[in-house]
Amino acid sequence: MLENKGVIINAGLHLKTAEKLISAVSNGVSISDDDGARQLADKLRQNIYSFSAAKSFTQMMYYRDMMIGDDGHILPVGSFIKKIADTGEIFNKKFLTTEYENAHYSAIMASNWESFQDDDLLQYSTVGDSNVRPSHAAMDKYTAPKSAAFWRVNYPPNGWNCRCSVVPGKGHAINKLTEAEAVRQLTAENKDTPFYNNVGISKVIFKDNHPYFINSNGKETDLSWEQYGMNNIAKIRAEALAPYVTASLEEYVKWWNQQDKIKNSESIGFLDMFGSRIVLKKDSAKNGIYQHAKNVEFIITHPDEVWMKPSDKTRKVYLKYFEDETIKITVNNINQIEAIITIKKGEASEVKKLNEARKGVLMYR
Known part of the structure; x- marks a missing residue:
């Protein structure tokens, strides 16, 4: 398949990756007979399939590049296998595990966003341990209406393996940050990443500035x-x-x-x-x-x-x-x-x- 230049994506690998990530969404969104939940799951699923195609495209192109030795010639099979020995583990286990956890938690947070009423007060909440990023800890207990600009770009997850959440807020809460400070809190670290996002609004887990989408440059569509x-x-x-x-x-x-x-x-x-x-x-x-x-x-x-x-x-x-x-x-x-x-x-x-x-x-x- 790698030697067939007409094949750009391994269909089996793509669908297996998508199946794994969609199981994460299914475990995060409770559907029962709720059409609203079905529509949310459908939008997240569409994003997963596009992401999986972009990932499989990136993986195929990477392997093709690895087929070429330093002298510009195609490597013997044994040398090629040795050269890529660890990459399958990286793409399909290490990376996929992290992507699964992100898809799962994003689906939960998207479902939670749908459950909040438009006029609800919401509070940013960290788990409060030593592993919380300082930038996230600074927003702990920050409270704002669901309609506030803050939530458009700071709604969790706010990074790989982020465990922060959002809970109902209280009207008498006093914020340590001004609204402008809160909105800008994660801009420096997240502006050019897939986490400058509110998955509940966008219905997108993996944004188009993810490296896989950048590598595929829209070809996966x-x-x-x-x-x-x-x-x-x-x-x-x-x-x-x-x-x-x-x-x-x-x-x-x-x-x-x-x-x-x-x-x-x-x-x-x-x-x-x-x-x-x-x-x-x-x-x-x-x-x-x-x-x-x-x-x-x-x-x-x-x-x-x-x-x-x-x-x-x-x-x-x-x-x-x-x-x-x-x-x-x-x-x-x-x-x-x-x-x-x-x-x-x-x-x-x-x-x-x-x-x-x-x-x-x-x-x-």
Whole structure:
């Protein structure tokens, strides 16, 4: 794979990293049947997949650089393995452990932010031991309204392995720092880092000034199936695929009337394979896609591939391969289904349409 210049990301490594970090988010956000918590988890999950792709891109480029010896020639396999012996441990254990802890605590703090009311007083709180950074200790017990500018850039976590938190404040609290001093307290150490942030507001754990994002320079958002080292459509169709069955208008109407509707709406919702609630509006189902409506839940819970499109208003694409066609479901950034498209096997534009669909940040294969 390293010698194939067309492969930029190891899809397996990328998805394994994402899975690990998403488990940290899942352990930090209690979802139950709360749509608000689901939306928060969905936003954090999207950031995790982009981060994992950028990390895997950085790791692949690093290994490629290590393949070249001091004389400018490709190293023998034995020399190359010796040269990178410790890097897998660094990328996939040491760094990943720290990234996991940061994702987990960030998810907790994002969830806590959502639970505070807009007019709440909040208090910065350290654990109070000798390991607390002096700059963080200076803000201990600082109290300000949730709407204060202070919280936009000083909401924990404020650094790797930061244990600070925010608790409800008291109206009679007297601050040691002025508002201006408090806002500036972490500017010097955090301004150019991913921690100059409020994860509860941004819904972003790993900001775009993280070194991995800087290294990938946005390339991770628009990579193709080829650059992930995945199979082409010919190899996919070499496997036995199930036939696709559509519904008549009469069958669709009967099915639609049997579905539980989302409260105060003429829409229905399904949980996809990630636990996100995907909404199918009545008008969408009537607008030429009624033949597919009964299959939506199966496709979004059992897709063959899912792609995120950060540069597009369509946030996600679910693909399912069948015997004579591929079904493509596009979902916008508020998880509403925008289109269900049939890409017929053997049609003149099949490969072009699939190449367009199989591009972005890979979320599942």
